[in-house]
Amino acid sequence: DGGITQSPKYLFRKEGQNVTLSCEQNLNHDAMYWYRQDPGQGLRLIYYSQIVNDFQKGDIAEGYSVSREKKESFPLTVTSAQKNPTAFYLCASRRLAGPGGEQYFGPGTRLTVT
Amino acid sequence: DAKTTQPTSMDCAEGRAANLPCNHSTISGNEYVYWYRQIHSQGPQYIIHGLKNNETNEMASLIITEDRKSSTLILPHATLRDTAVYYCINNAGNMLTFGGGTRLMVKP
Numbered sequence: 001d002g003g004i005t006q007s008p009k010y011l012f013r014k015e016g017q018n019v020t021l022s023c024e025q026n027l028n029h030d031a032m033y034w035y036r037q038d039p040g041q042g043l044r045l046i047y048y049s050q051i052v053n054d055f056q057k058g059d060i061a062e063g064y065s066v067s068r069e070k071k072e073s074f075p076l077t078v079t080s081a082q083k084n085p086t087a088f089y090l091c092a093s094r095r096l097a098g099p100g101g102e103q104y105f106g107p108g109t110r111l112t113v114t
Numbered sequence: 115d116a117k118t119t120q121p122t123s124m125d126c127a128e129g130r131a132a133n134l135p136c137n138h139s140t141i142s143g144n145e146y147v148y149w150y151r152q153i154h155s156q157g158p159q160y161i162i163h164g165l166k167n168n169e170t171n172e173m174a175s176l177i178i179t180e181d182r183k184s185s186t187l188i189l190p191h192a193t194l195r196d197t198a199v200y201y202c203i204n205n206a207g208n209m210l211t212f213g214g215g216t217r218l219m220v221k222p
Contacts, residue, residue, distance in 0.1 A: 004157075035212075041214070042201065042212035042213050042214050042215060043158070043210075043212040044212070045209055045210075045211075048209065058209065088155075090157050090158070092157075092158075102148060102160040102163060103160065103210060104160065105157030105158045105159070105160075106157050107156060107157050108155070108156065108157050110155075
């Protein structure tokens, strides 16, 4: 099956710990994205990457870090500096073929920090 | 901030057409209109997109006004499984900005 996988589906951590969320795609898409969603709200962009070894901050990058060592993988680390890390995290990918390319989303990881 | 305006919620009877409006009065010439939907606790699902012509696929139809300042997503025969939050987005490049969307409730 082609698509985007995120693991795990649910993740629990203690406050003060860094945690890394996994995102893998086998769609051969160039661009990958991380979004955060809080209850009842729309998605907000954290980071995105258009090419291996390069990435840009989105609207709410503070307290997060990413890497893009392989085209297929774009892990997100939620650091202890993120003040409100509990949220639903969504990864997406897109082919870079002009503005018409739609984004495909993974199933999400629900992170709870206590 | 999101560049589109949608009603917060709508109801639709099962089997009837669901017409979801969206205002995007500040859309620029090279920006597409995208529609996604999100069923509770799942990732958003792409539905359709268009630039200026009306579009149709197996899921829905997209009607864009001639001035491109608004559009309507049409689900021709809504089912209970179409209950979701529907997002309208206009975008010319990488970044999609999601607003609050329209919560569509399909009722039996």
